[in-house]
Amino acid sequence: TGAVGNKLGGDTAEVFANGTSRPLRGLTYMGRVQTYFDLTDDHNVELGASIAETPNVDDDVASGKFERRLVGMDFKYRWYPLGRGLRQNLTLAGELLYDVGEVVPGGGRRLDVFGNPVRQGAWGGYAYAEYRLSKEWRHGFRFDYFQELTEPQLVTSLNGAFGSTPNLTGNRTDNRNWSPYLTWMPSEFQRVRLQYNRSDRGNANDANEFFLQWTVFLGSHGHGFLERD
Numbered sequence: 001t002g003a004v005g006n007k008l009g010g011d012t013a014e015v016f017a018n019g020t021s022r023p024l025r026g027l028t029y030m031g032r033v034q035t036y037f038d039l040t041d042d043h044n045v046e047l048g049a050s051i052a053e054t055p056n057v058d059d060d061v062a063s064g065k066f067e068r069r070l071v072g073m074d075f076k077y078r079w080y081p082l083g084r085g086l087r088q089n090l091t092l093a094g095e096l097l098y099d100v101g102e103v104v105p106g107g108g109r110r111l112d113v114f115g116n117p118v119r120q121g122a123w124g125g126y127a128y129a130e131y132r133l134s135k136e137w138r139h140g141f142r143f144d145y146f147q148e149l150t151e152p153q154l155v156t157s158l159n160g161a162f163g164s165t166p167n168l169t170g171n172r173t174d175n176r177n178w179s180p181y182l183t184w185m186p187s188e189f190q191r192v193r194l195q196y197n198r199s200d201r202g203n204a205n206d207a208n209e210f211f212l213q214w215t216v217f218l219g220s221h222g223h224g225f226l227e228r229d
Helices: none
Strands: 002-005 028-038 043-058 065-079 089-101 120-132 137-147 154-158 161-166 174-187 190-201 207-216
Antiparallel strands (some): 002 028, 028 043, 065 089, 089 120, 120 137, 137 174, 190 207
């Protein structure tokens, strides 16, 4: 699959001084390849790769160039035993992402740990495992990781003061998130999920969060092959 988009990755009025739409070389070009195959009757795998590319574009003098490339590789493995009852299965999935460019989304140059403008890349991704116990219950665990796109010398907030913690080590600031969750589906029209997030935000303060989500499906709908996940 392929697509072309405008005004992705930043505000047009901020990126271009005249506030007009981007020229052809400034559009975002996206492509994706994906495949699926069965290992056995009970095991199947999906593999994919994607890219989003915005070529270099002449900009105002202050911002220099606007350029960004985001590439990713993803996978999904399903164990779906046909003889183990209704919809009992295991899913393992994840995606690895790499973002490289000169500016951050929304405008502004990427900076190293000493505050110098650089063309810099950042890694990110996620992985999760989910086991479906029955038609109504499933539980899982998700891990997220990403690096900061820009690295100013002072990067964190402490006691309400922005940039009060220096980052002079030369190491990238990264963020990690651990999320166990439990999902209950009392019917095919309702889904209730309880989730806990433990976030490690580089050299900033850690965070603990709880989420309770209730989703309601309205109207007629069908269950096709994608329901297998």
